[in-house]
Amino acid sequence: MTTYRASRKNGQAIIARANCYSGKTLHDVYGRFSSAKSRAYDWCMRLYQETDKAEDFHICSHNTYGFSVAWKGELDGEPIVRFETPRNSYIVLINQ
16 A cells, blocks of 8 residues: 555545546446456445545556545544556545
8 A cells, every 4th residue: 555645646536536436336437347346346436435434435546457436434533535557556545
């Protein structure tokens, strides 16, 4: 997992990607999807549900091979944006 500050260029880029919206569920973005995508979505949903004060879970982007999701929440009392891709996990600290 990589952590960035929102005030830094990398953090701003992740936030911009996280602000995109394709849908809330796999059914919103795929006509049919594999069991691997379903398991990945369920894993992301569990992370979301475990995040303090989580809100705004959504799919940011998708293609044939995978999808990315994002949501807002808190980590140790600090506001964050969480961004999950097929290969990486990011946390952007909003107040730092």
